[in-house]
Amino acid sequence: MAAPEVEAVAREMAGRALVLKVNTEEHPELAARFRVQAIPHFAVFLGGRLVAQRPGFAPRQQLAAWLAQASQAA
Numbered sequence: 001m002a003a004p005e006v007e008a009v010a011r012e013m014a015g016r017a018l019v020l021k022v023n024t025e026e027h028p029e030l031a032a033r034f035r036v037q038a039i040p041h042f043a044v045f046l047g048g049r050l051v052a053q054r055p056g057f058a059p060r061q062q063l064a065a066w067l068a069q070a071s072q073a074a
Contacts, residue, residue: 005058005059006021008060017067024036042058042063042067051070
């Protein structure tokens with residue numbers, strides 16, 4: 001359910017944001033490092049620094065708005 005929404009946001013943000021998917025079962029060290037406790041889990045990095053995180057599903061418009069806000073607030 002979340003994948004199509006995330007893919008849509010990735011297309012909309014192309015050239016402005018890089019959207020990546022990480023399999024936390026294959027990379028549990030990343031899940032632990034960023035304290036991922038729910039899937040999906042979203043994180044925004046700017047300049048290699050974590051600036052925002054949020055767990056759980058969000059509709060496309062809400063996710064895009066959160067991403068834009070997190071990017072500007074940092």
